[in-house]
Amino acid sequence: MMGMVYLALMICTALPVLALQAGMGAELLSCLALGLIVVKSVLLTDHFMEMRRAPRAWRFAAQAWAPVVITVIAVLNGAG
Amino acid sequence: MNSQASTVISRTPARALPGDVAVWIFIFAELAVFGILFIGFAVARSLDPETFHLGRQALHPWTGLVNTIALISASYLVASAVHRLRLGEAGSNRLLWSAIAVSSIYSCGKVWEYGNLYQQGYNLGTDTFFMFYFFLTFFHFMHVLLGQVVLTVLAVKVGRGDYDGSDMNGMESGASYWHMVDLVWLVLFPLVYVIA
Numbered sequence: 217m218m219g220m221v222y223l224a225l226m227i228c229t230a231l232p233v234l235a236l237q238a239g240m241g242a243e244l245l246s247c248l249a250l251g252l253i254v255v256k257s258v259l260l261t262d263h264f265m266e267m268r269r270a271p272r273a274w275r276f277a278a279q280a281w282a283p284v285v286i287t288v289i290a291v292l293n294g295a296g
Numbered sequence: 297m298n299s300q301a302s303t304v305i306s307r308t309p310a311r312a313l314p315g316d317v318a319v320w321i322f323i324f325a326e327l328a329v330f331g332i333l334f335i336g337f338a339v340a341r342s343l344d345p346e347t348f349h350l351g352r353q354a355l356h357p358w359t360g361l362v363n364t365i366a367l368i369s370a371s372y373l374v375a376s377a378v379h380r381l382r383l384g385e386a387g388s389n390r391l392l393w394s395a396i397a398v399s400s401i402y403s404c405g406k407v408w409e410y411g412n413l414y415q416q417g418y419n420l421g422t423d424t425f426f427m428f429y430f431f432l433t434f435f436h437f438m439h440v441l442l443g444q445v446v447l448t449v450l451a452v453k454v455g456r457g458d459y460d461g462s463d464m465n466g467m468e469s470g471a472s473y474w475h476m477v478d479l480v481w482l483v484l485f486p487l488v489y490v491i492a
Contacts, residue, residue: 218375222372224305225368229364230361231319231458236490240352246491247488249491250486250491255480256482257483262402264371264372264374264375264473264475264478265475265479266375266378266468269311269314270311270312270314271313272311281324281327285471285483288335288338289334289338289491292341292492293342
């Protein structure tokens with residue numbers, strides 16, 4: 217299971233850089249990168265940090281950090 | 297009926313925080329600080345997008361990618377070490393030393409990147425982008441170095457037999473700190489290197 221999570225994290229990491237090299241549009245690239253951050257943070261907190269076995273409130277707090285930061289950044293990105 | 301119910305309850309694993317509560321409070325404090333810094337970066341970028349666009353072009357996304365792979369690989373090795381120690385399997389010590397070695401790729405990459413940018417004339421005072429770039433990445437780099445010290449202490453203790461899997465508190469606390477460093481980089485890398 218841990219190996220699969222590692223592989224998924226690697227793919228999610230490589231995708232935005234490959235898209236950047238391929239010349240993907242700035243807006244689409246930003247959406248892709250921000251979306252993949254959320255996926256990676258959930259995988260990392262649940263499986264590597266083992267928060268899936270933690271009390272729900274702690275698990276939620278750990279998982280929510282990246283999406284909250286990303287949402288604010290996305291809003292500011294859109295406003296800019 | 298009651299005995300059946302109690303059997304079901306006893307089979308349900310109790311939810312527990314991996315590691316010490318104090319370490320987790322420290323981790324959340326760190327995450328809050330990084331979160332505020334990231335939002336500050338995004339605010340500055342929305343005010344001066346041209347400077348940030350030009351600044352990002354001076355960076356090498358492949359360096360950032362290699363650093364990310366190094367940190368995720370180190371996290372995987374640390375998580376595997378925790379898993380093995382809990383099960384009482386051998387090899388936990390070796391995995392921790394491997395994690396330190398792999399994470400050193402990040403440290404070397406960062407030093408190379410700073411040197412390369414400095415030679416090109418970029419520093420903290422160049423513009424707003426590089427002020428944020430150097431501050432954010434150096435602040436994170438200091439956390440990586442502290443994480444490597446923590447992993448070294450864990451590896452030595454596991455090697456000496458101080459941790460045998462019966463009490464996972466110290467091992468889980470150190471591992472959680474390391475994963476927090478990785479989690480922060482997962483946001484920092486695309487924010488600085490990728491997003492236009």
